[in-house]
Amino acid sequence: MEFRAVFFFFYLWSSADSENRNTSQAPAYLEKTEQGLWSIPSGSPGILSANFGYNNITRLRAFAFHRSGFVDLESIRLRGNRIDSIDRRAFRGLDRLRELYLQENRIESLDSNTFKANARLLKLDLSSNGIRFGEGPFLSSPSLETLVLSDNRIERIHRATLAKLPNLRYLIVNSNELFLIADGSFAWTNRFVYLSIARTGVYKLSDGMFGNNESYPRVIDLTDTPLANAFDPPLTKVRNKGVSDLINIDKYF
Numbered sequence: 489m490e491f492r493a494v495f496f497f498f499y500l501w502s503s504a505d506s507e508n509r510n511t512s513q514a515p516a517y518l519e520k521t522e523q524g525l526w527s528i529p530s531g532s533p534g535i536l537s538a539n540f541g542y543n544n545i546t547r548l549r550a551f552a553f554h555r556s557g558f559v560d561l562e563s564i565r566l567r568g569n570r571i572d573s574i575d576r577r578a579f580r581g582l583d584r585l586r587e588l589y590l591q592e593n594r595i596e597s598l599d600s601n602t603f604k605a606n607a608r609l610l611k612l613d614l615s616s617n618g619i620r621f622g623e624g625p626f627l628s629s630p631s632l633e634t635l636v637l638s639d640n641r642i643e644r645i646h647r648a649t650l651a652k653l654p655n656l657r658y659l660i661v662n663s664n665e666l667f668l669i670a671d672g673s674f675a676w677t678n679r680f681v682y683l684s685i686a687r688t689g690v691y692k693l694s695d696g697m698f699g700n701n702e703s704y705p706r707v708i709d710l711t712d713t714p715l716a717n718a719f720d721p722p723l724t725k726v727r728n729k730g731v732s733d734l735i736n737i738d739k740y741f
Contacts, residue, residue: 531558536584539565547573554581563587570594576602585609592616596641600652604628615639615660621649628652633679638662647672660684662709667691675699686711691718693735704731 518538520529525543535558548571553561562584571590576599579585585606595617603609609631615638623646627635632653642664650656650673657679667689674680674697683705691714698704709725710716716723726734 528552528556528558531556533557533559536560537563537565540569541565542568545569545571547571548575548578550575550577551580552578558582561585563589565589566593568592572596574598574602579603580605582606583608587611589613590617591636595619597622598627600625600628602627603632604630607631610634612636621646624648625652626650631655634658634660636660637664638684640664642666644668644670645673646670649673651676653677655679657681661688662686664688669693669697671696672699673697674703674705678702680705682707682709684709685713688713691715695735698735704735706731708734 516534516536518531518535521539521541521543523543525540525545527545528540528548531538531553538558538561545566546569552575553564559581561582563586564582567589568591570593572594574595579588579602583606586608587610588603591613592615595614596619598619603612607630609629611634612627612629612632613636615636617640619637619640619642621642621644626649629652633655635653635656635658638660639662642661643666645661645666645668647670650659654677656677658681660682662684663686665688666685669690671694674683680698680703686709690710693708693715707725707727708731711724712722723734
């Protein structure tokens with residue numbers, strides 16, 4: 489009888505514990521695509537990744553995710569909405585955010601401090617919007633490593649554009665109206681790995697843009713640019729020593 493009582497008590501305890509764990513754990517991934525959403529819906533702690541793609545969201549207000557209960561997000565996808573306004577505090581309270589995807593929206597500008605408080609942010613994709621660079625810093629983010637800005641309205645990269653992105657390693661500005669890169673534009677980091685300016689109007693790269701050879705990227709993709717097409721056959725991706733030779737080509741003429 490004593491053995492049965494102990495067994496029965498253990499059964500009840502383990503069942504209750506299992507039930508508590510099942511109800512307290514939120515799913516790690518939340519899928520809310522094509523739901524007709526006009527704002528960020530309610531969430532809960534424990535959700536690490538959320539996809540709100542292809543909805544009708546037009547603006548992100550201050551603390552938009554934190555106030556809705558998303559406090560543990562590491563990845564957010566907002567592709568294909570109608571976002572044209574982002575409060576500079578929209579992503580505050582997301583201390584674990586690492587990836588943010590905002591492609592195919594209507595964003596024309598961002599406050600430079602929008603992501604300053606997101607100390608773990610590594611990747612930001614803003615492709616297919618309407619962004620242009622002003623003469624000041626585009627964004628301030630001490631952690632950002634990958635910035636994707638393909639298919640925007642960028643014409644120039646100014647000296648200060650990337651000045652507050654000290655850990656930037658990958659910059660992709662394909663399919664823009666870009667034709668001018670100012671001297672010193674890439675002198676802010678020694679960690680540059682990859683620069684893609686494919687399908688832009690860039691016709692020249694110079695040593696002055698990078699400051700010194702330690703800031704040269706390892707790979708430059710200049711497919712279908714005036715600079716690439718000046719060679720026969722046209723250049724595509726240039727790597728390692730080829731990068732140095734290309735940047736310093738004017739010195740030989």
